[in-house]
Amino acid sequence: MTVRQPRYSKAEFALRGDRLDETQVRSQVEEGNHGKIVAIDIETGMFEVADEILTATDRLFERLPDAQPWIVRMIRP
DSSP states (O other): OOOOOOOSOHHHHHHHHHHHIIIIIHHHHOTTOTTOEEEEETTTOOEEEESSHHHHHHHHHHHOTTOOEEEEEOOOO
16 A cells, blocks of 8 residues: 655645646536546646545546645535
8 A cells, every 4th residue: 555645735735736726627627517526636737537535536646646636626606
């Protein structure tokens, strides 16, 4: 089992994750994905969408083993 460690403070995670969500990710996945989970790598901007957190993060780690995931739920404003 791989042990993953965060490389950023909680504040830096939130800042990077929210910025990526607002500027890159949301416009690509919002339509038709209301209520779904998005796992965003805060270093690369790569992301995965799924119904559950574990599924989204597992898919992200499959594509990017060193990902630093930020999790958001797609909601309508």
